[in-house]
Amino acid sequence: AIIYGESGAGKTFLATTLRDVLFINAESGTMTLRNHDIDCINVFTVQDLRDVLKFIQDPAILGKYATIVVDSLSEISELFFHDSMRTLKDGRQAYPDCYNRVINFVRAFKALPRVNVVFLAKQAPVTDMDVTKYGPSMYYNKISNELPYQSDFVFRLFIRKNSDGTLERFFQTRYTDKDFQFVAKDRSFDSKNPILAEYEPANLQGIFDKISGNLTTKQEV
Numbered sequence: 001a002i003i004y005g006e007s008g009a010g011k012t013f014l015a016t017t018l019r020d021v022l023f024i025n026a027e028s029g030t031m032t033l034r035n036h037d038i039d040c041i042n043v044f045t046v047q048d049l050r051d052v053l054k055f056i057q058d059p060a061i062l063g064k065y066a067t068i069v070v071d072s073l074s075e076i077s078e079l080f081f082h083d084s085m086r087t088l089k090d091g092r093q094a095y096p097d098c099y100n101r102v103i104n105f106v107r108a109f110k111a112l113p114r115v116n117v118v119f120l121a122k123q124a125p126v127t128d129m130d131v132t133k134y135g136p137s138m139y140y141n142k143i144s145n146e147l148p149y150q151s152d153f154v155f156r157l158f159i160r161k162n163s164d165g166t167l168e169r170f171f172q173t174r175y176t177d178k179d180f181q182f183v184a185k186d187r188s189f190d191s192k193n194p195i196l197a198e199y200e201p202a203n204l205q206g207i208f209d210k211i212s213g214n215l216t217t218k219q220e221v
Contacts, residue, residue: 002073002147003171004121004136004183005157010169010202011120012071014157017203020066024052026075039065046083049076053108067116067204068109073147074122077102077139095140102143106150116208121147123156126183135183154185157202169202 005011013032015023023033023040030040043049056062070076080101084094109117124137126144136154138144148154155171162168172179173186173196188195188211195210
């Protein structure tokens with residue numbers, strides 16, 4: 001899954017809604033997790049990313065976790081881009097090289113067996129074929145356009161004010177008439193028997209349980 005949202009929407013805090021989670025932090029922003037018992041690995045360089053991937057491919061390590069959260073793919077795309085600029089003789093190749101490295105990074109995590117993988121990302125305007133929508137922000141726009149094809153789910157995380165003035169966080173799970181300008185995808189969707197509502201409470205474990213059939217009733221909102 002790829003989950004994107006504006007700053008302050010609570011993307012990092014989503015990890016607290018999961019069981020048996022490993023949090024990979026590339027943003028140095030884990031304060032919202034400070035009161036929760038969550039395993040965390042900080043990454044600062046491209047070599048750190050290689051080391052983390054090698055580390056979690058160990059069956060003894062991977063077997064400890066049900067979900068891996070990567071925060072954020074936006075920052076990681078920037079890491080790859082600057083590393084490409086540093087190592088390539090022709091700077092013009094940095095963009096396609098960054099594209100290949102980010103997509104291969106995503107695919108490597110997708111290939112991990114028996115574990116859910118959630119990539120968090122910033123929200124930004126994304127242009128495709130002269131049409132601008134809002135979606136996951138990457139250092140190179142072509143990556144943003146490719147990511148939905150590489151994932152089962154693309155959710156927008158947003159905050160909504162209720163009629164009583166309280167604030168609540170929701171996922172937009174697919175394109176809607178009201179919010180068609182936001183990229184969203186639900187590969188589990190069946191028009192005759194949809195598992196997820198168009199807008200779901202921002203609880204990742206609840207989402208995974210519904211899709212896997214552990215919950216039998218929809219939480220319409």
